[in-house]
Amino acid sequence: MDADVFISLSHFKGHEMTGFGGAIKNIGMGCGSRAGKTEQHSNGQPSVDESLCRGCMRCQKECANNGLVFDKETKKMHVDLEHCVGCGRCLGACNFDAIAFNNNNAIEVLNRRMAEYTKAVIDGRPNFHISLIVDVSPNCDCHGENDAPILPNIGMFASFDPLALDQACADACLAATPLPNSQLSDNMAHEGFVDHHDHFKNSTPESEWKTCLEHAEKIGIGSREYEIIVVK
Ligand code: SF4
Numbered sequence: 723m724d725a726d727v728f729i730s731l732s733h734f735k736g737h738e739m740t741g742f743g744g745a746i747k748n749i750g751m752g753c754g755s756r757a758g759k760t761e762q763h764s765n766g767q768p769s770v771d772e773s774l775c776r777g778c779m780r781c782q783k784e785c786a787n788n789g790l791v792f793d794k795e796t797k798k799m800h801v802d803l804e805h806c807v808g809c810g811r812c813l814g815a816c817n818f819d820a821i822a823f824n825n826n827n828a829i830e831v832l833n834r835r836m837a838e839y840t841k842a843v844i845d846g847r848p849n850f851h852i853s854l855i856v857d858v859s860p861n862c863d864c865h866g867e868n869d870a871p872i873l874p875n876i877g878m879f880a881s882f883d884p885l886a887l888d889q890a891c892a893d894a895c896l897a898a899t900p901l902p903n904s905q906l907s908d909n910m911a912h913e914g915f916v917d918h919h920d921h922f923k924n925s926t927p928e929s930e931w932k933t934c935l936e937h938a939e940k941i942g943i944g945s946r947e948y949e950i951i952v953v954k
C-alpha cells in the first residue's frame with residue numbers, strides 16, 4: 723500500500739460471522755483486494771438445510787456472486803459451490819436458520835486472516851483509528867436488509883492501537899443494555915434462550931469474535947489492555 727500514514731474511521735456494529743465489525747475488520751477486509759477479501763472468506767462455504775428452507779428466496783437477493791440457485795420444483799434453495807465465495811451474507815439473510823457453514827472452523831480462520839491483513843496494512847507506518855459506536859446494527863453494513871440497532875448509541879472511541887480500540891468498544895457494548903424490539907432482545911425473549919453472556923453472540927449465536935482479538939495480539943498488532951480517557 724502506498725501511504726505514509728494510515729487513519730481508519732469505522733462504524734462499530736454487529737456482524738453475522740465475526741460478532742462485531744470494528745477497526746480490525748474494517749482495515750483487514752476493507753483494504754483487502756477483491757482477491758484478498760475472497761481469500762479471507764475462502765475457508766467456508768455454506769449449505770442449505772432443505773428441511774428448514776421455506777423457499778422465500780431472501781438469501782438469493784443478498785448474494786452478489788450467483789452462489790444460490792432456487793429449485794422451482796422442490797421450492798428449496800441450493801448453494802452453487804462453483805460460484806459461492808464464502809462471504810456469509812446469505813447466513814444473515816435467512817430468518818429460518820436454514821443456511822450454515824459446512825466448515826466449523828470457517829469463522830475462526832476468517833478472524834485470524836482479518837487480523838493478518840490488518841497487520842499487513844498498518845505495519846511500519848504511523849496509524850490512528852476511530853470507531854463510532856452508533857446505530858449498532860445486528861449485521862454488517864453491507865446487508866441491505868439490516869435490522870434495528872441492538873444496542874444504544876455509546877459514542878466515539880479513538881486510539882493509536884486498533885486492537886485496544888476494538889477491545890474497548892466490545893467491552894463498552896457488552897456492558898450496554900440491549901434495545902427492545904431488536905434481534906438481540908427478541909432472541910433473549912425466545913423460549914429456550916441460551917445466554918452466552920455476550921451481546922454479539924446472543925444476537926447471532928453462530929458468530930465468534932474473540933479469536934480475532936487473540937490472534938491480533940499474538941501477531942503483535944497491539945494490546946487488549948487499555949485505559950479509557952474520557953474527552954468531553
Ligand atoms: S432465506 Fe432461508 S428460507 Fe429463504 S430461501 Fe434462503 S435458505 Fe430458504
Ligand code: SF4
Binds near residue numbers: 768788789790808
Ligand atoms: S456465502 Fe456469499 S457467495 Fe456464498 S452463497 Fe452465500 S451470499 Fe452467496
